[in-house]
Amino acid sequence: MNSTLSALTFKKHSLSKLLTAIFITAATLGAITTTLTVDAATLVENVKGYTLNESGKLITFKNLVIDEGKVVALDIDKGTTPVDSTIDGKGKVMLPGLIDAHGHLLGLGANLLEVDLRESSSAQDAAKTVAEYAFANGQQAWITGRGWNQELWSDRAFPTAADLDKVISDRPVALARVDSHATWVNSKAMEIAGITKNTPSPAGGEIIKDADGNPTGVFIDNASQLIEAHLPKASNAIYEQQLHAAGEHLLANGVTSMHDAGIDRDVYDFYLKEAVEGDLPVRIYAMVSATDPDLSTILGNGTIRDKDDFLYIRSVKAYGDGALGSRGAALLEPYSDAPHQHGLLLTQPEDMTQLFTTVIGAGFQLNYHAIGDKANHVALNEFEATFKSIGGSELRNRIEHAQVIAPDDLARFASLKVLPSMQPTHATSDKNMAEDRLGKDRMKGAYAWKTLLDSGIALPLGSDFPVELANPFYGLHAAVTRQDRNNQPVKGWYAHEALTIEQAFKGFTLDAAYSGHMEDTLGTLTPGKWADFILVDQDIFTIDAKDIWKTEVHATYVAGEEVFSK
Secondary structure (H helix, E strand, O other), rough: OOOOOOOOOOOOOHHHHHHHHHHOOHHOOOOOOOOOOOOOOOOEEEEEEEEEEEOOOEEEOOOOEOOOEEEEEEEOOOOOOOOEEEEEOOOOEEEEEEEEEEEEEEHHHHHHHHHOOOOOOHHHHHHHHHHHHHHOOOOOOEEEEEEEHHHOOOOOOOHHHHHHHHHOOOOOOEEEOOOOOOEEEEHHHHHHHOOOOOOOOOOEEEEEOOOOEEEEEEEEEHHHOOOOOOOOOOOOHHHHHHHHHHHHHHHHOOOEEEEEEEEEEEHHHHHHHHHHHHOOOEOOOOOOOOOOOOHHHHHOOOOEEOOEEEEEEEEEEEEEEOOOOOOOOOOOEOOOOEEOOOOEEEEOHHHHHHHHHHHHHOOOOEEEOOOOOOHHHHHHHEEEEEEHOOOOOOOOOOOEOOOOOOHHHHHHHHHHHOEEEOHHHHHHHHHHOOOHHHHHHHHHHOHHHHHHHHHHOOOOOOOOOOOOOOOOOHHHHHHHHHHOOOOOOOOOOOOOOOOOOOHHHHOHHHHHHHHHHOOOOOOOOOOOOOOOOEEOOOOOOOHHHHHHHHHHHHEEEEEEEEEEEE
């Protein structure tokens, strides 16, 4: 199934000659070796360095040598090893560039370029922010944004179209919830989309309606597609803006590599173009969206790995259910605070076998979004059946989020070798509503990081940006303290599931690299791997855990080249 890109046919780009020169596939990568010398090497000295070794043990060093973008040695004797140039670390702490194992790169870029509602205190406050943005951006046909979260508002009620109509009624407005599992619109947007009281909710989605059956302006999960179909189509020019806004933001926060959780064919083509042109600011491990109409073509193209490791495509993101905050997460038993609701399955059970066998049979890793215990349960069942039928457990398949798991299913991750890809700040963001949604009994299998890690499975960590903030030190802090950045709750939220700082660090480095089949070149600062590293202002391994989130990045290097400096 693996093939060189020169054999591919692209919808928008005639790149075959360039692709042959620039890209190699996973199958051929192993046959290519790089001879590392120190003839023109760079010494980075005067640092307090930390990395994991190949066994995952934390080690320290005081200098390292880089040649051709890769680490060739640690702790050399400067007097006996010739180097061409020197970088003074000025006593800063050096860490490997951090890897976010689950984010949305262009979504982050879009969020940085549109109205941000994360800090809104009510529907009315959010509407005011939208009105101010609309006034300042009079040329935009649609006003878009994201970040609202009714669980943080005093009434904890979903907003309505009427809230927006009061401040902007002449242009359509579409605002994604903080988790992207609901969309809030005004009446103009519903008019354009043709939404009326007679419009049925689609499978895997819900149009929220009032007592008279009229749509209120909130669309849950798959119902959001009824609105999204009418949004202006993205172009490469827009993608460029989003890519570089997101890239600058991530590098400034110490993230040098990320796993992009769900890209369509247009973005697939765009990433290929950007990689050929050497214009990707961070390393991307891309998951192709399982719902893309061109999925079979993309699978037929085979796995793709840029020889400089800025782009690797060998996985598919599938969609199991919605989010807990919008009660879209699929639960085995009804919601404790809404006994008539069980959540939503976005991929219907009758479609799962074909999806799993198609993706895994093509040699692609399958990464399945599952938040509720039902979604996790049916995914584990399907993985087990698929492995018995056609194999594929060696692909390091993943369940993305794995937030609420039936206790009996916890040990199945390790036994099936299915990686739980988790986001620590989800727990500290959800702590105000999760127990209301689930009740105390189901919390035994919720946000169970330590239990899963102790069962013998790797634990890749990320943020799910822009759902959560992209700063990885927020994630490290949440993983270790089980507290928000106001040190609440005082003793930690279900603190028995907290990780040590070494375990959390491994989740954002070596385990994240492993979950993307890239531990051969990323995840540690050991000889032979890319010299992706950051210099920070404090030692996360010795400071009080409550202060981890305050860590500031002073410089970021990718392949030995400085790409950010404070």
